[in-house]
Amino acid sequence: MTPLLILSACPTREVAEKIARALVESGAAACAQISGPIDSIYRWKGQIERAQEVHLWAKSTQEAQNKAFQVIRQHHPFEVPEILSIPITSGLPDYLNWIQAETQRI
Secondary structure (H helix, E strand, O other): OOEEEEEEEEOOHHHHHHHHHHHHHHOOOOEEEEEEEEEEEEEEOOEEEEEEEEEEEEEEEHHHHHHHHHHHHHHOOOOOOOOEEEEOOOOOHHHHHHHHHHHOOO
């Protein structure tokens, strides 16, 4: 089991909450947290853009990653949403075991 932190920037808190709930309900993530707003500056289609967004942080596993990505894409309004996965290299063993147990039902 490889635990992961999956990140996505969402346009609103409501969108982030919808995705977070779908991730947890589907078993693609053990939990999700929402923070922000944050200010994002990025290049999109040749233009420099600025937007307020909300960060979604989900705890998942390598085994559930594809399902998590699918859930985020299904509920995310952006044409190309930020979806990043970062391996968790260490943590409290009981917590990591909990993540695994919650995502094994996929």
